[in-house]
Amino acid sequence: MKAGTNLEKILESGRFAVTAEAGPPKGASAAVIQRKGELLRHCCDAVNVTDNQTAIVRMSSLAGCVLLKQLGVEPVMQMVCRDKNRIAIQSDVLGAVALGIGNILCLSGDHQKFGNHPTAKNVFDIDSIQLIQTLKNMRDEKKFLCGEDISGEVPLFIGAAANPYADPFEFRVVRLAKKVKAGVDFIQTQAVYDVAKFARWMEMVTERGLDKEVHILAGLIPIRSVGMARYMRDYVSGVSVPDEILTRMEQAKDAKEEGARIILEIIEQVKEIPGVHGVHIMAVGWEDVIPQVVEQAGLLPRPVL
């Protein structure tokens, strides 16, 4: 075991993992995170806490993770390269581990142009692949990037993202291979709607044998309205929503019901794709749907290891 987190145990035991996402509030209320934690605790193995997603200032991921931890819910701390240099990053990793956080997800981060502080100076001192390397180096070599020794252990289960829908398509598997080479342990993908394209990507992944080296969790974003479907298609960076899904949402009598059904169908399909070791449900602002979907997908109860 690298960090001995629940997520690591589930994945290493060959079980199908379920993770979810809890976005922190635009405020200092612990209750927001706690409510999401309570809702999700029995239906997933770990909960991601986003790091100022879409460059909108929210409660820090580290604080959100600690709040979940206090409830007994296992967190995945998301960390983006946009806002911190290598000094702050390594410092936050040590702090997170000291506070009992073992899963960290390495991301580049959405450009600040999308957020509520577009006049900010970004950092991007290192990129997401180099962030994976940094964490691996801290864990395995017990060294900072400068080569100096870290006192004690830095147990980490290292995650990263992958987007099979971004371009160039042929490069996507190469980028995953680079993340594997950098030392990533698990991957949570961008939202899957076009299952056929995801399956093609997974085929390339398994051809290179990458599924043997990294656990891939298919990302899912439940759609609760036609408006959201259109918004996801038109404005969310790196997400591709096929016309078929849009039509289904448009024709549905009950949009929420249809949205839940679509996600359920996608789970059923991705579960059968070789190399997929779990799902990651990002129910932005609609966390209530997660317990129902996970149950209907036959993924409850979650194993206790």
Place this chain on the structure above:
Amino acid sequence: MKTITEQKPFDEIKAALGEAEKVYLVGCGTCATMCHTGGKSELLGMKDKVETIGKKVTGWMVIPTACDELTRDALIESAEDIEAADCILVMACAFGVQTVTLYLNKPVYPALNTLFIGREESPGCFTEVCMQCGSCVLAKTAGICPLVRCAKSLLNGPCGGSVDGKCEISPDTSCAWQLIYDRLAAQGQLDKLEEIEPIKDWSTSQSGGPRKVTL
């Protein structure tokens, strides 16, 4: 090398001029003329604007290359008109402004924002090519700089926001890594993208403090 500039909002120029009553204008015959920000016609336009707010322009000149040391001689030649002014307003890049500052004791104010080192892709369209990071990566990136042309300065290939050759920040912005990918593909060098580009040493850039080279 071309320094791309744009004129500051006139309110900002007006605020910088403050109480000064007499102004001398300096333009530049090289980059700023090419950018239509500091050539003769822009200088005359600025003269009108400055006069409109009740100030007197004691004189103006377009220095051939404002960043050059010959600027000193040009300023001496116009010493009389410059002496009569309370301040100098420079329509050149920040290099030109600082060169003029070097040779004059009067207040020197910039009329332009210095944007980047770039090239003219098509008439009137300038794009950034170099951030002067101090450790060039172009050998690995098909001669296309990801540090300035990728919005996140990524060194390991396109992020998940690259779609149809465009960057996630704008449909008008090409994804630098798509351009790099295409060029490497055409040259049969895609294997270069399999290697992880190590963490960059930024100490050679401005992050390392003011830079100086002594030959």
